[in-house]
Amino acid sequence: MTSSRPTGEWDGTGFAHEAFVFGTDEELVDRVVPFADEGLSRGEPVLVVAGERVRTLLGEALGSDVARLATFTAAEEWWRGGHRTLHAYDRDIRALRKSVPSWRLAAEPVWLAGEDGREWSRFEAVSNRCYADMPYYSLCLHDRQRLPTPVLDAVARTHPLTWGGDAPIAAGAYDDPQLFIRSARPQWYERPDRASVGAVVTPKDARQMVCAWVPDEWRPRADEIVLATHELVTNSLRVSPAAELASWIDGHSLVVEVSDHGPGLSDETLGYVPPADELNGGRGMWLTWSLADDAAVASNPAGTGIRLYFHR
Amino acid sequence: MPCRDAGRRSVAGVTALRRLEAPTGLRSGDHVFWTFASASDFSAAVLPFLDEGRRLGEQLLLTGASRPALIDALESLPQRDEMLASGQLEVRSVTEIVDPARGLEPVEQVQSVRSEVEAALGRGRTGLRVAADVTALARRGPDERRQLHVYERLADAMTATVALTAMCLFDTSLGDEVLGPIAVLHPDQHHGEREPLGYLSGRGPWLSLRGELDAGLADAVLRALVDVARDSPGEVVLDLADLQFLDVAGARMLATAASLLAEIGVDVRLVRARRLVGYCLELFNLADGQAVPT
Numbered sequence: 001m002t003s004s005r006p007t008g009e010w011d012g013t014g015f016a017h018e019a020f021v022f023g024t025d026e027e028l029v030d031r032v033v034p035f036a037d038e039g040l041s042r043g044e045p046v047l048v049v050a051g052e053r054v055r056t057l058l059g060e061a062l063g064s065d066v067a068r069l070a071t072f073t074a075a076e077e078w079w080r081g082g083h084r085t086l087h088a089y090d091r092d093i094r095a096l097r098k099s100v101p102s103w104r105l106a107a108e109p110v111w112l113a114g115e116d117g118r119e120w121s122r123f124e125a126v127s128n129r130c131y132a133d134m135p136y137y138s139l140c141l142h143d144r145q146r147l148p149t150p151v152l153d154a155v156a157r158t159h160p161l162t163w164g165g166d167a168p169i170a171a172g173a174y175d176d177p178q179l180f181i182r183s184a185r186p187q188w189y190e191r192p193d194r195a196s197v198g199a200v201v202t203p204k205d206a207r208q209m210v211c212a213w214v215p216d217e218w219r220p221r222a223d224e225i226v227l228a229t230h231e232l233v234t235n236s237l238r239v240s241p242a243a244e245l246a247s248w249i250d251g252h253s254l255v256v257e258v259s260d261h262g263p264g265l266s267d268e269t270l271g272y273v274p275p276a277d278e279l280n281g282g283r284g285m286w287l288t289w290s291l292a293d294d295a296a297v298a299s300n301p302a303g304t305g306i307r308l309y310f311h312r
Numbered sequence: 313m314p315c316r317d318a319g320r321r322s323v324a325g326v327t328a329l330r331r332l333e334a335p336t337g338l339r340s341g342d343h344v345f346w347t348f349a350s351a352s353d354f355s356a357a358v359l360p361f362l363d364e365g366r367r368l369g370e371q372l373l374l375t376g377a378s379r380p381a382l383i384d385a386l387e388s389l390p391q392r393d394e395m396l397a398s399g400q401l402e403v404r405s406v407t408e409i410v411d412p413a414r415g416l417e418p419v420e421q422v423q424s425v426r427s428e429v430e431a432a433l434g435r436g437r438t439g440l441r442v443a444a445d446v447t448a449l450a451r452r453g454p455d456e457r458r459q460l461h462v463y464e465r466l467a468d469a470m471t472a473t474v475a476l477t478a479m480c481l482f483d484t485s486l487g488d489e490v491l492g493p494i495a496v497l498h499p500d501q502h503h504g505e506r507e508p509l510g511y512l513s514g515r516g517p518w519l520s521l522r523g524e525l526d527a528g529l530a531d532a533v534l535r536a537l538v539d540v541a542r543d544s545p546g547e548v549v550l551d552l553a554d555l556q557f558l559d560v561a562g563a564r565m566l567a568t569a570a571s572l573l574a575e576i577g578v579d580v581r582l583v584r585a586r587r588l589v590g591y592c593l594e595l596f597n598l599a600d601g602q603a604v605p606t
Contacts, residue, residue: 231559279568
């Protein structure tokens with residue numbers, strides 16, 4: 001053993017992303033308190049965002065050191081849907097990056113326990129790619145008693161590090177972010193015959209067409225549906241003279257499909273990557289994915305199709 | 313009501329953007345952008361426009377590059393010669409109006425048109441109707457076009473308040489890059505087959521963007537907006553209440569305009585954005601109602 005540091009070989013220059021799944025109070029305290037202590041002793045900002053159980057345990061264990069934490073806040077209030085939650089988080093860590101060389105975070109995404117919070121695993125997956133240069137250690141805390149098995153499986157597949165007992169180790173179940181996204185999104189199936197279908201050559205045509213297709217039950221969401229579709233069509237028309245639109249109802253979702261004969265998406269994770277600061281950075285996919293409840297992508301040599309799902 | 317047919321809405325006190333199919337049906341307050349591709353195209357726009365003014369008892373003024381060519385273009389205008397003789401119809405070359413050595417002076421020029429409206433009313437006319445071929449000015453160069461953008465904005469605001477019906481005509485050969493920013497400064501647009509999407513209005517207490525601002529219109533609005541706002545040190549408020557659609561490219565344009573203007577001491581404040589428009593503004597940290605960060 002060369003190291004028993006709570007952050008292993010992490011040298012503070014890049015992103016380390018560990019999933020720590022705990023059962024007992026003792027397990028949690030034994031992992032997080034040395035992690036926090038090490039940060040405090042190095043003068044590194046230590047941030048803790050967690051649910052009530054974890055906050056109570058850490059509050060007792062850290063004692064007066066709690067006051068030395070850069071943040072010690074309740075995770076329960078953070079959830080505002082995946083995109084909004086990540087966007088707010090992203091602003092915070094960009095601000096941190098401007099002010100300190102490195103930091104560490106112990107975070108418990110308590111919303112993973114709820115049905116609507118499960119999409120968070122996709123953001124966890126993509127963070128491994130888009131935050132690769134961010135100089136912080138993210139210790140993600142997951143309560144085995146609160147989280148269902150499929151969520152714990154997703155946790156294992158989206159964190160490259162796990163706790164080996166006395167040091168962080170590479171997680172065997174870790175998946176490439178793009179593979180994880182592909183497995184998490186809705187299955188692609190053949191477009192039903194009942195779908196409305198039309199071709200468009202301008203974004204304005206697309207807006208009018210999809211607006212006319214929005215059924216009454218989805219009217220309250222028509223603005224979002226039109227804007228999301230518009231952004232996909234604008235992208236399509238950059239590489240293709242025309243785009244095809246289709247729409248149908250699938251259970252509780254309205255599906256809007258935009259397809260073209262272009263080369264497809266260079267990176268299927270972009271819908272989960274928060275916008276960069278510079279003006280020219282892409283934002284269309286982030287916006288589209290945030291407006292829709294879910295999205296599926298299919299690429300083949302003949303072209304690319306993207307389906308957006310909007311719940312009623 | 314979301315995703316209505318934007319740009320067609322008419323709200324009391326608000327001039328909505330519209331696509332003009334014919335150069336008629338126009339009244340005081342109308343400010344028209346009209347493109348032509350040939351001399352016959354030009355006559356086909358100007359003749360019905362001026363003839364309508366004749367029937368309404370308005371003072372008529374036609375301006376363009378060459379007076380003789382303009383007189384020829386009016387050959388089939390009913391009572392042309394009588395109106396020229398009586399002074400109801402005047403035809404002037406642009407050089408009589410804009411000193412080529414000084415170039416277009418927007419404030420002065422608008423004041424001069426305003427005086428002409430008063431003079432027309434003083435002569436017992438019901439108002440002034442102007443058809444102006446501005447192609448020559450638009451062709452001169454970027455500085456002159458900047459002045460033209462400023463002028464169009466001031467003229468649009470003035471047209472809303474006096475007995476003036478104005479049609480600005482441009483040769484299509486100027487190209488979209490030149491015509492786009494000029495078009496968006498007019499509430500009534502006839503731009504070939506193009507459907508007008510947006511209007512940057514100088515009417516009312518604030519600048520306002522109306523219609524739909526998407527990737528196709530972003531460059532035109534950027535140029536028009538920066539030109540009309542750059543001479544207002546301090547704060548420029550841009551009202552988005554009648555902007556019915558904004559996409560990522562349009563919001564990026566607003567962020568670009570705000571940052572260009574901030575460099576020369578003009579702070580842009582965006583107000584009254586609807587929810588859909590707010591989605592895109594948020595992506596560029598352009599919060600509604602707050603000073604735009606630079």
